[in-house]
Amino acid sequence: MIPAQFDYLAPTTVEEALAALGQHGDDAKILAGGQSLLPVLRMRLNAPEVVIDLGRIESLRGIRDDGDAIVIGAMTQHSVVEHDPLVAEHAALISKAVEHLADHQIRHRGTFGGALAHADPAGDLGAPALALGAQFVIQGPGGSRTVAADDFFVDLFETAIGEDEILTEVRVPKHTGWGACYEKFVRVAHQWPIVAVAATVRVEGGTIAEAKIGLTNMGSTPLRARAVESALVGQPATEDAVRAAAAQAADGTNPPSDLNGEAAYRKHLATVLVRRAVLNASGA
Amino acid sequence: MTLTEDEMTQAAPDATKEIGKDRRRKEDQRLITGRTRWTDNITLPGMLHLAMVRSPFAHATITNIDKSAAEASPNVVRVITGADVAEEQGGLPNAWPITPDQVTPNHPPIAVDRVVFAGEIVAVIVARTPAEARDAAELVDIDYDELPAALDLKEAAEDKVLAHPDLGTNKSAFWKFDSAEAGTGGNVDEAIAKARGDGIVIEREYRQQRLIPAFMEPRSTVVDPTGEQITMWSATQIPHILKFLLAAVTGVSESKIRVIAPDVGGGFGGKLQTTPEEFITFLVARKLGKPVKYTETRSESLMAAHHGRDQWQKLTLAAEKDGTVTGFKVELLADLGSHVSLVGGGVPVLGAFMFNSIYKFPAYQFSVQTVLTNKTWTDAYRGAGRPEATYAIERIMDELAAEVGVDPLVIREQNWITHEEFPFTSVAGLEYDSGNYEAATARAKELFGYDELRAEQKRRRESGDQVQLGIGVSTFTEMCGLAPSRVLGSLDYGAGGWEHASVRMLPTGKVEVLTGTSAHGQGHETAFSQIVADRLGVAFEDVEVLHGDTMVSHKGLDTYGSRSLVVGGEAIVKAADKVIEKAKPIAAHLLEASVDDIEFEAGRFSVKGTDQGLAMAEIALATFAAHNLPDGVEPSLDSDATFDPVNFNYPHGTHLCAMEVDTETGQVKMRKYAACDDIGNIINPLIVSGQVHGGLVQGIAQALWEEAVHDDAGTLVTGSFVDYLLPTSADTISFDLDHTTSPSTTNTLGTKGVGEAGTIASTPAVVNAVVDAVRHLGVNDVRMPCTPERVWKAINDARGGAQAETVGAAAPHFDESTGMDGTVDRTTGGTDS
């Protein structure tokens, strides 16, 4: 389909982009990889008057080591994140999640920041970002601020990014040496997850020392399975121990019912997938 | 998509022959590099563009249309409503009224005062660019009064809510075949009554879900009215039928219409249709005197191009205690959707002769009630009628095997027609010309490693493995090569089933072949070139196959029903033979010999017992020059032939599928798929592999992934590929395939159709495997598509906890936080089935 007519701006600095955003306000939309925005425009679910393409702002791309964190620029494509050695070493959970996100074509266009800003509850990056305690760097007319993952995801397709702001980068605390597993449950390979579980675990001498678990598509935002996390600490990384802890995986969740499954089925899946992900992440 | 070793090491074909060679498709060069023209690429001077305004309601009265804002929109030329053209627009044709009293609603291309499905065209924008047409479409203001909609097939069959209140009923036609009445077998009710006393009666109800053909190239039409003839380009499977029906519906003389199907990107039956969009484009072009183009969007295609399948199948199988079947009764409800489309009513009838499949059933009865509903109309989809039949019989034969307690292959062998019994007249009255079920089954078992997998299944059951293994069998046959004209006549179909071809010898020795079949991805140009190269002894590269333009190949009945090779190919053979016969007297004359002494072999006419001879190319040139021809011989070798088959042909095969079922999540995973098909002689093994691989995946997709779902209001929930799940290569495995060969006797090439075989065979093989994996847990059916949730629930239900099913849209991934409408409520229940 053909989108409604819009003006197209392609600033080369964040400041220019912010100025354009300030000028057009409500009538403007940020364009990153376009993998979610363009379908929306083409189906005429939204008709902004101005589209501000971040594609030419070089400073928003790339991944760097920043001491106790790695920093991923908002405009870094999924395919770059997927193959990045820093991410693999210090935030393996993200590498694992991004590997199964959509397909090759989409991973070459779609961006890390775009996916998180889009905040699809079935998006694959929210749960890992949440589990790893990522910090979201958001720039507005008054400068930069940092929002913790717990506060970033507000609701379905809603984040802490204000209308006059841009997500510039995401700081991911290093989880070097942690095991990681992303269990994505789909019917066909290119599908959004029906349910997915992001689990990263630090095992010391066969005992789970720390565990962080994010749930995808179990509510209107990514969720932390905190009850499971605390139940796991100090447990042996064994099938029985993990099964017992994982039984609480669906506590406090509010998953959708749709063609792919009712809420009750999703809750069941969450317990199974949490168990499998934790066992896999702990190398058991 | 790898070939198995067996395929590669099959008896080496005669190297001097084209037939049997793995020729890469000559059309692929242009298709893959994009050096071709699809309909949407065609641009003509002054061309106008259409956008359709479609009904959001399944059933509503149109109370007012305000088109003023749309008309005032930039570069809009005209806004047309149904009322504007009520008289002149005519109605879409139904070519197959299956009974004399069939209830057939009028089918205006543009709805006039009432809409009958969500997606129906209500107004048409004509503008100078596609974007401006689309913009204006948003501005048409339409008032509707919603009416209750007939959505559920079973409820609609009870006339509770009427899809067309003016007709007084939703029941369109009731069609029945009974072997006792036809004299082809016994009385099925007696067989069932007897089996209730001292045998086995299996009763099942299966659902054929609604599917969407989802061809790769969306439909597109261009009409140019500026020449002496009105020319229509269309992404269609049926240019010839379309030309005829355009003339019949609009009153324009047939000789003033030319239809071109340029390269067409797939159809699967979905382009075996004459569409509202084609008639509208034709009408607008004629009205405005300018070229006009319409290309649908993917969402429009999913919603408004015809759907397929959609049946409830009530089955009663009677057998003796040992599993020998004594009768089979089939009662269908078939959902027509809002209209009886081109051959929509006939699709279940195409299956009527196939539920008895490869078996020797003494008694058989088939009936179908076709039903109108307020959903997109249905029509042919790959296999049309035969996948439904094969699914029913192959599922229930597995149920019988389970009841008797024997291997499903044993129950089949006990009931099938043995090799020695061919030709065999089936209980449905068809004469199966050739086949060898024993050979195909033996080979398939070998490829599959049947005994090893059964042993593994046993181990997993015994150990209570969380992942269980199931083995599914499908020993299918089908009738294809549509069709003997007399048979079609006896079924009240509106046309014949012959095919036409011409072979033109050019002066340089090159050959042009005209076929009335219309390829849209099948590789006709390659396969037909191979046939003609062998027949005339010319090089493969020297044959050009022309098709898809009624001015070039003026006569034909197009492509569907696995007919192009077995009917169209045979017409080509006959035309080529006529060329040879016409060339013989000329060769004799030039060689100064008697015609009786002329032999033709490998492209050369020679005088018996001598080394004197002339090549086909030399005769062609001499004929063109015409300086020295025998008296009374016309200076032309060109020949035509029209072939009308006397019988269908009957591909068959044994398909074996192993599925792993994760009993904890319901997730299913294909482990192995092996098939041995008997499609008679093979012209091009590579094309055959492509057809079989694609066909298999399409059938597997029905079993596991695809389903068109409407919500309570009749809106298509699976309106994009986010929700209508098509598989990709990432979702399939490498298949193990081989062939046995029982040449068909109904055409001289000995070929059988292969275009639909894989799709027909694979669906029940997969579902049988899924059920087999969990049968020991108490499950005997999982409704298609076998989603993980359905499998999980089936297991749970068998353990005693029943849960209701709900239907709703999947999460709206393209939703936005601002300016959203059209979001789908994910929580409402309701189901169309």
Ligand SMILES: Cc1cc2nc3c(=O)[nH]c(=O)nc-3n(C[C@H](O)[C@H](O)[C@H](O)COP(=O)(O)OP(=O)(O)OC[C@H]3O[C@@H](n4cnc5c(N)ncnc54)[C@H](O)[C@@H]3O)c2cc1C
């Ligand atoms: C067929 C298909 C399948 C997919 N499957 C999956 C899947 O399985 N899993 C998955 O996680 N995702 C999937 N996606 C979505 C994919 O991850 C997208 O790349 C992602 O959702 C959006 O990223 P983008 O860079 O394309 O952003 P865009 O589409 O350009 O933008 C998305 C939204 O975010 C806003 N935005 C973007 N960048 C910024 C920024 N820096 N600051 C503020 N706002 C911003 C835009 O204004 C817009 O509203 C799929 C997409 C498609 C088309």
